[in-house]
Amino acid sequence: MICLRRVLPSSPLPAPSVRGALLLTLASVLASAFTPAWAQSASAPAPTEELQAPPERLAADIREAVVRVPVTVEDAFGRDISGDLLVTTFRPPGPGPFPLVVISHGRASKTRAEYKRQRFESAARFFVRKGFAVAVPLRIGYGELAALGDPEASVRCDSPRYESAAKAAATQIAAVVRQLSTTADIDARRVLLVGQSVGGFATIAATAEQIDGEVAAIDFAGGHGGDPDLHPGEPCRPDELQRRFSDFGRRAAQRPQPVPTLWVFTENDRYFSPRHQRRWSEAYRAAGGLVETRQLPAFGEDGHQLFGKGNDLWQPLVDAFLKPIGFDIPGALPFPTGGDVDVEDLRALPSSRLGDGYRKFLAAKEPRAFATNGRRWGYAFGDDAQSRALALCERNAQAEEPCRLYAVNRTVVWSKP
Secondary structure (H helix, E strand, O other), X not given: OOOOOOOOOOOOOOOHHHOOOOEEOOOOOOOOOOOOOOEEXXXXXXXXXXXXXXXXXXXXHHXXXXXXXXXXXXXXXXXXXXXXXXXXEEOOOOOOOEXXXXXXXXXXXXXXXXXXXXXXXXXXXXXXXXXXEEEEEEOOOOHHHHHHOOOOOOOOOOOOOHHHHHHHHXXXXXXXXXXXXXXXXEEEEEEEEEEEOHHHHXXXXXXXXXXXXXXXXXXXXXXXXXXXXXXXXXXOOHHHHHHHHHHHHHHHOOOOOOOEEEEEEEOOOOOOOHHHHHHHHHHHHHOOOEEEEEEEOOOOOOHHHHHHHOXXXXXXXXXXXXXXXXXXXXXXXXXXXXXXXXXXXXXXXXXXXXXXXHHHXXXXXXXXXXXXXXXXXXXXXXXXXXXXXHHHHHHHHOOOOOOEEEEEOXXXXXOOO
């Protein structure tokens, strides 16, 4: 059973002109939340002796907000569990209606009670650039909802209960889609589901549930029951997972309009080896599901982290997958080349007050990016540097002039408004 009620907000989110008025008191977000050590901005907070975390500032430039979605699910033992999902939302500027993407997080069973509000800010900004409204739910069994129970537990490695876990996760995704689809600025006819790890497993499971308005699904390294330390690449009963994915494909094929799916994985996934992910995708296809696979080379020490740490690699793939479906606005930010201004020339900066920050940018390794609005600045290096630099600058700019990229790698891309 799914209960639906709106808690926040009851109307489209406020316009960016109210920047600075949006504050939410929460603990610090997960590592995916844009405050890495390799990114800095002009107004970074000074150290404090107070132990209490400061209020978290919502990203006003992408209209970040938090809503609650009530839902009831059933665990592996047939018990009902009810709770209010904590859902982070982001929106582009304007009244919409916007297509909706729901991003589903993965699972670390040993630390599931430590989960904070989920954001996936790099991914969210990518989809906002494409014109999507974004919803990122924290599901039952994680973080503040961990004490309610663990409906996504597989229970036993030798006899895992993947079916109940899939049903519980899919039910929650469906609840988020249904509630947000009732708002005036959401186009309920264009829904995209995206998930990583157990979230990818849940995304394919939700596609089998034939959610109204779903037009595509993207699975990043989807699976369940993995243990990268004790059994790298070998999850509990991969044959049972293959049966689950086959069943998902069979039910997805019964939809009046088939939903295309993209499966992205890497050579060095320490949770689910690529041979298992290929078999699962092939089982889904053989049962009637639409599948497009992309196996990437080894990524870092564990390719399972691609979605959170390899945005520059996967975003162009997703752009290419979504373009034929009707989402042709690019979200990936290509690295520019050329330029007429010497990147080392500080005299070319739009303001001398940017000098200190720009010197830090010049000292950073590539890929790197520097953004400014002429008064505030932000820089970042590494994965998704351009998007993160803009976000850090916007975080300081608030109601001032919006930030733009000034330099990327060795190229000055700034032009006067």
